[in-house]
Amino acid sequence: MNNDRVPRPWTAICRLDDIVPNTGVCALVNGEQLAIFHVNHGDATPAVYAIENFDPGSQAAVLSRGLIGSLGERIVVASPIYKHHFDLRTGECVETPSYSVSAFAARVEDGQVWVAA
Template sequence: MNQDRVPRAWQAVCPLDEIVPNTGVCALVDGEQVAVFHVNDGHAHAAVYAIENFDPGSQAAVLSRGLIGSLGERVVVASPIYKHHFDLRTGECLETPAYSVSAFDTRVENGQVWVAV
């Protein structure tokens, strides 16, 4: 989660099984487009991440449609337009740190994905 964002509340997004593993979806969270990703390593270890959906490099709301992968120990999404890589844990843009986006805390409870707002 971005250090200057303190969660006020949690918002339900959708059931986890409605997000295809290793893809993302766009959700409206507290009036803001958020890219929510379901990352599964193939061994029943699932994680959920959420970052802003807006890609500052392309000026388009497209990050939820990016390709998930890893660079070293980092789990990232590659923007579908200019292929900038965003760390799903922190929102940091690896190629251009000035393009970094906010990251949000997530949790899965009773099969439901929740995002901190």
């Protein structure tokens, strides 16, 4: 899990409208695959999250294709292979913390999705 607080440059990914609500897409940023998620909480403000796309449990780059849900207060994505849940805010793997992935700051500005990675 990426815990360093080094400022990172913001990279434009795509238009928010290019990501179907409550799904994810994969983006290649600086040679690394990131899973970008558009989460609609039912209010007017959509949220975006970014984590590594690589699932350590299955050894495959598949997290962007997982199912979004919640476990208590946590917003998570379930890996499509072994169903481990990854917290979209922190990258922590709920079932196996040693499988945690890096999380990156993400925002929407003027309809554009940006990620600091």
